[in-house]
Amino acid sequence: MSPGRRRAGSEWRAAASAHAERAEALTAGRRERRSRGEKHPIDDFLYEYYSLTPALLRRWHPGVGVALEPDDDGAPPHAAWRWYRTAEDGAVSLDAHAFLADRGDTVRYVHHLLSATAARPAFAGCFGLHEWAMVYRQDEHRHALPLRLGQEGTDAVVEAHRLRCSHFDAFRFFTPDAVPRNATLLTRETQPALEQPGCLHATMDLLKWSLKLGPAVPGDLLLECAELARDVRLLDMQASPYDVSSLGERAVAIETPEGKAEYVARQRGFAERAAPLRARLVEVCAQLEGTAHPQRNTRAASGTSTAAHPSETSSCSAGTPSPNQPSSSAWATAPSGT
Numbered sequence: 001m002s003p004g005r006r007r008a009g010s011e012w013r014a015a016a017s018a019h020a021e022r023a024e025a026l027t028a029g030r031r032e033r034r035s036r037g038e039k040h041p042i043d044d045f046l047y048e049y050y051s052l053t054p055a056l057l058r059r060w061h062p063g064v065g066v067a068l069e070p071d072d073d074g075a076p077p078h079a080a081w082r083w084y085r086t087a088e089d090g091a092v093s094l095d096a097h098a099f100l101a102d103r104g105d106t107v108r109y110v111h112h113l114l115s116a117t118a119a120r121p122a123f124a125g126c127f128g129l130h131e132w133a134m135v136y137r138q139d140e141h142r143h144a145l146p147l148r149l150g151q152e153g154t155d156a157v158v159e160a161h162r163l164r165c166s167h168f169d170a171f172r173f174f175t176p177d178a179v180p181r182n183a184t185l186l187t188r189e190t191q192p193a194l195e196q197p198g199c200l201h202a203t204m205d206l207l208k209w210s211l212k213l214g215p216a217v218p219g220d221l222l223l224e225c226a227e228l229a230r231d232v233r234l235l236d237m238q239a240s241p242y243d244v245s246s247l248g249e250r251a252v253a254i255e256t257p258e259g260k261a262e263y264v265a266r267q268r269g270f271a272e273r274a275a276p277l278r279a280r281l282v283e284v285c286a287q288l289e290g291t292a293h294p295q296r297n298t299r300a301a302s303g304t305s306t307a308a309h310p311s312e313t314s315s316c317s318a319g320t321p322s323p324n325q326p327s328s329s330a331w332a333t334a335p336s337g338t
Contacts, residue, residue, distance in 0.1 A: 006091060009071025012062060019060040019219040026226060027054035041143045042237045042247060046229055050208050057226055063218035064287040067091040083215055094215050096291040103214070110209045111285035113192045118278050122198030122271045123166065124264045127254045130170040130201070131240035132158050133178035142173075145242040148251055154241040157255045166194050167201040198267060200236050203274040204229040209281055216284050225277055232270050239263050 007015070030047060031054055033040055046052055061078075062068060068076040070090040078084045078092045083102070085095040100107060135141050136158045139151070147154050163182040165171050171179075171186040179185075186194060195202050207229040210222045237244055239252040239259070252266075253259035 004065045006067045006069055007062060008069050009073065012068045012076065013071075013073075015062075015219070016060040019223065020058050022223055023054070023058040026223065026230070027057055030054060040247070041145055041242070042233055042244065042249070043230070045233055046204075046207065046226070050211060052207070052211065056211070057223065060219040061094070061215040061217060064094055064096060064216050064284060064291060067093040081215070096216075096288050099214075099216060100288060103212075106212050107285050107288050110212060111282060111289070113195060114209065114278050114282050114285070116192050117195045117197055117202060118275070118282065120196050122268070123164070123196050124198050124267050126164045126166070126199070127161070127260055127263055128200065128236065128239035129158065129161055129163055129254070130165045130167070130174075131236065131242075133163055133165065133174045133181070135241055136175045136178040138175045143242055145244065145246070147241050148243040149241065149255070157241070160255075166196050167199045168194075169205075170201050197274060197278070198271050200232050200267065200270065203270050204232050204236075206274060206277050206281065213281065213284055216288055217281070221277065221280050221284075228270065228273055228277065235263070235266050235270070
């Protein structure tokens with residue numbers, strides 16, 4: 001199938017330039033710190049956990065089904081990039097067949113996971129306790145920051161609450177003593193059945209899936225996912241047991257009623273921002289599969305896909321609701337205590 005939209009040279013060059021400027025602003029802090037050899041426990045996470053680089057964010061892609069026309073300044077640079085093809089008239093576009101040949105398992109998995117996640121209600125009763133469970137009864141911690149309440153105080157907060165984490169890539173970092181305290185035993189295999197749109201890490205992972213889908217994702221969508229992930233990461237650490245005051249940030253004290261209320265309000269706001277981005281990523285997958293295999297009618301979107309987790313997924317869904325994600329309402333919250 002030939003691309004359905006064409007962009008003139010002046011149009012796509014302007015879009016690529018604007019994208020680069022936006023990416024430069026987004027990554028300025030990271031680049032400045034790297035030049036000084038400095039670490040930042042909040043901001044560095046996106047780059048280290050998702051194997052993200054400023055150069056990767058700066059590169060603009062038009063998305064599936066868009067042809068870039070050559071102009072007086074020459075052919076689009078995409079002509080030399082992997083998974084792109086050049087038509088007889090010089091227009092350059094993503095070769096969906098070639099991309100699916102290499103990344104088909106990833107596309108099908110992401111399509112299935114994000115479609116399933118979007119179809120279930122959001123849960124707002126975890127209060128960010130996953131970060132607390134990662135340091136529960138453990139002397140060594142991931143970040144070189146002091147615990148705001150000390151070790152005993154941190155352990156007491158965990159013990160005063162029921163852990164309701166629904167995200168495997170957070171749960172797998174729980175300390176051994178914290179694992180049995182979670183309401184559900186999470187595994188990689190159950191991730192598509194348990195991932196829910198209220199989870200901060202499921203929202204941050206939209207950046208991961210954007211990167212996995214690579215050149216199929218339009219540049220503006222990639223940057224919106226990156227900007228959302230940056231904002232979510234801030235709350236993730238503000239609500240953690242770590243003292244982030246040395247980084248110029250205040251704590252969201254989720255051990256208090258006021259802190260819980262703030263966390264839930266911001267969590268809901270992030271979920272609302274994430275919903276259209278998740279829908280666009282689902283559409284990217286559908287476009288890829290529909291372009292390369294129109295007869296399939298994007299079967300994965302119906303929830304019938306049995307795609308396995310892609311082997312290249314970074315270290316970082318449809319099933320019966322678990323205690324982590326009640327189905328009685330669009331938003332569910334847990335009581336403040338146990």
